[in-house]
Amino acid sequence: AISSDHVYLLLGILIYIGNYREKRVRDHWDTYKPGKMRPSHPIAHFISYNTYQEIYRAFRPYDPRSEAMKAASLRYWIPGTNIAVDECIQHFEGRTREKVVIPTKPTPEGFKIWAVAEAGYFLSWLPHLPGKVFDAVGDKKPRTRKRKRADEYSLNPTQTVVVDLVKQLPNAIYHVFLDNLFSSPDLFRVLRVLNAGATGTCRVNSGIFKGLVQLKKADTDGKLGWLWGQIETVPTADNKVD
Structure with a gap:
């Protein structure tokens, strides 16, 4: 069963992980190996990675x-x-x-x-x-x-x-x-x-509509020739909007 101590421990671990980033969450539990230099994170002394996962799965952040x-x-x-x-x-x-x-x-x-x-x-x-x-x-x-x-x-x-x-x-x-x-x-x-x-x-x-694309290109090239404030409309292909 998950106790209140587990909840406080989980919150502390989440804060720690947020401040000390690794490529993967489980990397915080990796230990030093010959030829593989890694930082040693103290949270591994308080809880195992598998236990952390089991507790984490039981919670879902929800703010109503x-x-x-x-x-x-x-x-x-x-x-x-x-x-x-x-x-x-x-x-x-x-x-x-x-x-x-x-x-x-x-x-x-x-x-x-x-x-x-x-x-x-x-x-x-x-x-x-x-x-x-x-x-x-x-x-x-x-x-x-x-x-x-x-x-x-x-x-x-x-x-x-x-x-x-x-x-x-x-x-x-x-x-x-x-x-x-x-x-x-x-x-x-x-x-x-x-x-x-x-x-x-x-x-x-x-x-x-491709015609509008061509008009935009003409406007960009300075070849449109429309008067200031001129408005043009194009009906939809299904003629439901005109």
């Missing part, structure tokens, strides 16, 4: 405050039609795998958070979980296929965030505003199924 705050956000604010999805960073300088460092951001170091908001008010949010095994929202990454079916939509992990955030809102008709980090034709199709329109800037490699 985030879910309570999200519920309160929607309890005190009824979302309107126009909403926005974007990323933000909560400043943090400690040690954790969840921390990101983006020098070009106003807050270059901390926890990245995906948020859906209206008029600057956060309606809901999701933590960004960087890594190769998990996607942007912590789900296992699906196996990728080279080709997709005609009725299948292909979303990358970042675009999936938009869908997950919209699903957290009360059932209603929304119009989502995005930047070019998210925008793609497939994402807009999925949002349409959820009764949500979308407006956003996009990148030329996002799969948009």
